[in-house]
Amino acid sequence: MTALLSVRDLRCARGGVPVLERVSFDLAVGQALILRGPNGVGKTTLLRTLAGLQPALSGEVICAEGVTAYASHADGIKTALTVAENLSFWAQVHDRTVPDSVYATFDLLALRDRAAGTLSAGQKRRVGLARLAVIGRPVLFLDEPTVSLDAFSVAMFAGWMRDVHLAGGGCAVIATHIDLQIDAPTLDLTPFVAAADADGGSDADFL
Ligand SMILES: Nc1ncnc2c1ncn2[C@@H]1O[C@H](COP(=O)(O)OP(=O)(O)OP(=O)(O)O)[C@@H](O)[C@H]1O
Structure with a gap:
């Protein structure tokens, strides 16, 4: 293999x-x-x-x-942007589009339009992990x-x-x-x- x-x-x-x-x-x-x-x-x-x-x-x-992609303890979130804007930002950086399924997969549907800075620690972490699904590495x-x-x-x-x-x-x-x-x-x-x-x-x- x-x-x-x-x-x-x-x-x-x-x-x-x-x-x-x-x-x-x-x-x-x-x-x-x-x-x-x-x-x-x-x-x-x-x-x-x-x-x-x-x-x-x-x-x-x-x-x-x-x-390759590396994800550390830090979520790398832009706090002034919404969850959707954060995911779009990362998608653009990697020349990709955000798969719609990502919001359901990472339980972010209800948080889509929330400013990322207002999320709880666990919610921020879910956004950080959703980034991995967006960038396609x-x-x-x-x-x-x-x-x-x-x-x-x-x-x-x-x-x-x-x-x-x-x-x-x-x-x-x-x-x-x-x-x-x-x-x-x-x-x-x-x-x-x-x-x-x-x-x-x-x-x-x-x-
Ligand atoms: N910036 C630094 N400068 C010097 N030594 C460091 C630095 N960061 C970590 N170390 C040391 O390097 C060694 C390895 O640290 P590392 O962070 O890789 O361990 P780890 O297994 O990830 O630990 P943990 O489970 O606590 O996250 C440790 O002895 C640590 O004290």
Whole structure:
């Protein structure tokens, strides 16, 4: 099966300090990988590195150009715009139109014309997740996507991930502390914590 994303012997750092090493995996069409591990183990660091937001220390992330999207804890919402205007904005940026189904899928029908700044945290998160359905990027890197969501909304998001995104030819790497009920392997990052001081610089770095 052809991989949409291949990660080879990746070593990554945060703030100049090596955090993870020896991370390798492949994701094909329809596959997701759930990242687990205690606070500070490096889930965000790995996702940022996979998304190209920071360089790897070594190793390879093999993926086609322009097919990835990264979503962090921040919703990236423009508060003065309505929900519909936010979704239209993202659609335009990606040269797409907003599928009508998105409003029902993310339970946003009643909120369509509300200024996004007036939404609750969970409602804002639903708009942020709906953005993923609008932009049409097949390779998603998601950092705690269900923060602030109630159980109904978590199930709704998981349903979209499973039945629309993955079934529609996408893949995803998802850091989450909760069980999304998605049929996907889990990668616990604990064994991949970088060896202490393995690349911690030298006195010469400070001179
Ligand atoms: N801006 C920063 N500068 C330096 N070190 C940082 C920075 N941000 C995070 N770190 C450190 O990098 C390591 C990995 O952090 P990271 O945010 O990737 O962990 P995480 O697994 O996503 O944690 P959490 O589950 O708490 O979100 C931690 O030791 C953290 O303290």
